Amino acid sequence: MRNGPASARRRRILVVEDDAIISTAIAAYLRAAGYEVDAVDDGLKALRRIRYASPDAIVLDLMLPGADGWQVIESVRADGIEAAVVVVSARVSERDRVHALRLGADDYLCKPFGMPELVARVESALRRTAGGFRGANGAIEAPGLVIDSELRQALVEGEDAGLTALEFRLLHAMASESGRALSRDQLRRRVWGMPHTKRDRSVDVCIRKLRAKLEARATGYTYIHTHPGVGYRFDAEPKDDLAGSEQQPQVAT
Numbered sequence: 001m002r003n004g005p006a007s008a009r010r011r012r013i014l015v016v017e018d019d020a021i022i023s024t025a026i027a028a029y030l031r032a033a034g035y036e037v038d039a040v041d042d043g044l045k046a047l048r049r050i051r052y053a054s055p056d057a058i059v060l061d062l063m064l065p066g067a068d069g070w071q072v073i074e075s076v077r078a079d080g081i082e083a084a085v086v087v088v089s090a091r092v093s094e095r096d097r098v099h100a101l102r103l104g105a106d107d108y109l110c111k112p113f114g115m116p117e118l119v120a121r122v123e124s125a126l127r128r129t130a131g132g133f134r135g136a137n138g139a140i141e142a143p144g145l146v147i148d149s150e151l152r153q154a155l156v157e158g159e160d161a162g163l164t165a166l167e168f169r170l171l172h173a174m175a176s177e178s179g180r181a182l183s184r185d186q187l188r189r190r191v192w193g194m195p196h197t198k199r200d201r202s203v204d205v206c207i208r209k210l211r212a213k214l215e216a217r218a219t220g221y222t223y224i225h226t227h228p229g230v231g232y233r234f235d236a237e238p239k240d241d242l243a244g245s246e247q248q249p250q251v252a253t
Contacts, residue, residue: 011126014055015039016046016072017088018064022111026059026088029115030122043067047075050083054165057084057122062091062100070103077104077193082169084125085193088113104193140175142236144221145214147175156217166191167210170203174224174234183231207232 013030017023018041027037038053040046044066050058058076062069073085087100090111097108106125109118140147146155152168154161163171173190174182184203188196196203211224225233 010034010036011056012036012038012053013057013059013122014046014049014053014083015059016043016064016069017041017059017061019061022061025115026118029119030059033119035122041065043069043072046072050076050081051079054081055083057086057126059086059088059118059122060105062087062089062096070100073100073103073105082165082191082193084122086118086121086125088118102194106193140172142175142178142221142223144218145223145236147172154214156214157219159217161213161217163210163213167206167213170206170210171214171234174232178234178236181227181230181233187231203232 013035015023015026015030015037017026017039020041023039023041027039030037038049038055040049041064043064046058046060046064047067049055050072058072060069060072064072067075069087069089073087076083076085085105085107087105087108088111089096089100089108092110097110100108107121109121139149144157147153147168148155149172152165154163154168154171170187170191173187182190183196184200185196187203188194188200191206192202207224207226214223220238221236222239223234223236225235225237227233
């Protein structure tokens with residue numbers, strides 16, 4: 001069996017499964033693959049553990065006591081928690097799979113399944129939620145700004161910007177497409193795992209907090225730009241140039 005991906009720390013996985021035999025087997029296999037693993041057998045316990053321990057990924061059954069798996073996914077995404085969610089369930093209908101994915105699950109694996117496939121799917125989901133940072137050292141760099149994927153930290157002129165996990169992921173989503181204006185729906189889907197709705201202001205609120213933290217530390221550059229009717233764009237622009245004409249962005253499709 002191959003080891004899990006190398007990183008500055010071992011990734012934490014929460015297994016949410018009420019069948020003790022299956023839960024024990026999943027946990028043992030994930031530990032052998034190099035992950036830190038915790039397990040609970042109840043949906044309400046899972047929500048408490050997720051909020052307390054902030055796992056990197058959740059392996060989630062659907063038919064659970066306390067709160068079912070769909071409720072867990074919906075609650076996690078509504079709270080802006082970005083952990084990868086891999087559903088493992090005996091419910092094999094297309095309707096169940098589509099519903100879980102639309103709520104915000106990253107993958108869906110039908111029982112029975114092989115443990116090597118489960119580990120591969122967890123690894124794949126973790127890569128997607130980490131965002132695939134560019135650069136040999138796993139970082140995106142802009143003038144005055146370093147975004148480190150391993151540490152999940154943004155440094156503005158060498159100082160930690162103090163971003164929350166959600167703010168960090170939003171920054172990464174935008175910085176990964178520097179120069180392109182991303183719509184609220186694109187950002188909502190990539191960062192929260194669900195579509196934008198007309199009255200939802202979560203993207204705008206998070207952008208405001210992210211911008212304030214970056215601006216408080218950046219003396220020479222502005223990074224987050226608003227495009228009315230389009231969305232938001234990441235670009236490192238000298239503050240002295242902002243009084244001039246705005247560069248026309250490429251609009252992501």
